[in-house]
Amino acid sequence: MEDLAAQTDSYFLRSKAIVGHFGDRQATYAVFLRRPVISAPRFALEFLESMAAERGVRFDIEVSHPEGTWVGAGDPILYVTGPLFHLVDLETVLLQKLGPPCVAAYNAYAMCADLPKVAFMAMDARHCAGAEMAAMMAYAAAVGSELAQREAGAIGFVGCAADATAQYFGQAKGLGTMPHALIGYAGSTVRAAEMYRKVFPDEPMTVLIDYFGHETSDAVAVARRFPELAAAGQLSVRIDTPGGRYCEGLDPARSYAVLERHAPHSIRGYRTEEELRHLVGTGVSAAAIWLLRRTLDEAGFGSIKIVASSGFGPAKCRMMAAADAPIDVIGTGSYLPELWSETYATADIIAYGGVPRVKAGREFLLRKALGPYREKAASEPAASKSGLVG
């Protein structure tokens, strides 16, 4: 791997030099996260396998939790055994490749399982710190989505916005039609739709309707301009109202009234401030979605689909489910980990030359496979379990 040493923490490189000087031995690493996640280890495994091949050594890799299965907090996802000399300088990059996708997969699962009839589209590329992270996140969305498909019969993630990561969803190309930049360029929502249709005449069309603050009236105007496309089920509208204002036709009182009519159960119980914002607040609320659906239906455009975007993370999706919000598609990058510190994966060596030894406080990592040694190791004084075998 190019520049592996440069990307690796220097103390691992120094440890490698010391092990090289005093003699190599087999080491077993346990790799874990501190929070519950869904296992998404493909990038980490590919890295280990490619490094083993490059170095002409063999690593025994035991995946305790296969891809797409649940992992409890602190429960090792991988055990890796091999020559310490060849493993010790892989830890920095290995950890980079494991933690972030496992947490994102968990979020993606939660969102898809809460809204099983909604098709999700991953739009996180802009939120990623570089292309490598974007690839990890797309993979994670696919892993979480597949689990939700299996467990909850969900539609899950059907694609993403950029070509580079489309492969993770079985697609050749990214999805998406028009950003706010096009509406501003065109000067009106209907004109933007006309321009799009002219240049991409054979594709289904999703028209963004919030640029001018006229979500419902612009949605109907676009529908009336393209009635055949609407009737054929080829026309969708996307609502992305910013959090700084209400959707056209709504304010706090009207938002409550909309939910009272369509989903009264959603506002009966206690709700936190954040939950209320998702239900009846500014931006793309459940009330806004219901109002848009009703407006389109009453205008005779029941076949037009609604695409929603703007902060659709796990908490917002849960509230949309609580209000039975009539969403067909969600475009979101909000399955990315919210607290980055939760993505930190940790690797500890739990055995040297087959003999269990782990730093004090991490005895819980001693693997079940080392059962005969586990009690013995646990009964030894902590000090004797710390540090390298010298």
Place this chain on the structure above:
Amino acid sequence: MHAMDELAAQTDSYFLKTKAIVGHFGDRSAAYAVFMRRPVICAPRFAIEFLEKTAARRGQKFDIELSHPEGTWVGAGDPILHVGGSLHALVDLETVLLQKLGPACVAAYNAYAMCADLPKVAFMAMDARHCAGAEMAAMMAYAAAVGSAVAQREAGAVGFVGCAADATARSQLAMTAYVLWKTSRRRPTVIS
């Protein structure tokens, strides 16, 4: 992959479609405002370098107005950059541009707070293992250098003196020198 193809692959498809539509109906100049929703410390170097390199590759001129110089405070919602230029040349840069601005600004804010609270402590950046790839690690090291330089200036802090990996150690030293030079100039900067 060719640099342009790689950029297109990383870019949201709707920006590529907009580029095609603008190409069909006629280009016009556009001005972008780029902002964050929370207070941060300005750390725009990766974003500006990306814009400048792309402008050069495309034979374009972008007017980049840095409203808040590197290493200065930015309020929530206050634009950090204003970028003017051909919409056809700018519209497909948004995805990657945003990648390069936000994370560094927030991390710089955190680094500042830590260094300013413990001004006599020398900090060492050990985040490489927590980053999602080498590109993020470079951004985070740069951010630590920016936040640290502000704490040095405002609180007389020792700040970040280095990091754990060679790849970012080199850039961090260079960045620190750059930041110290840059933040000595308080007025908004226009780079083109």
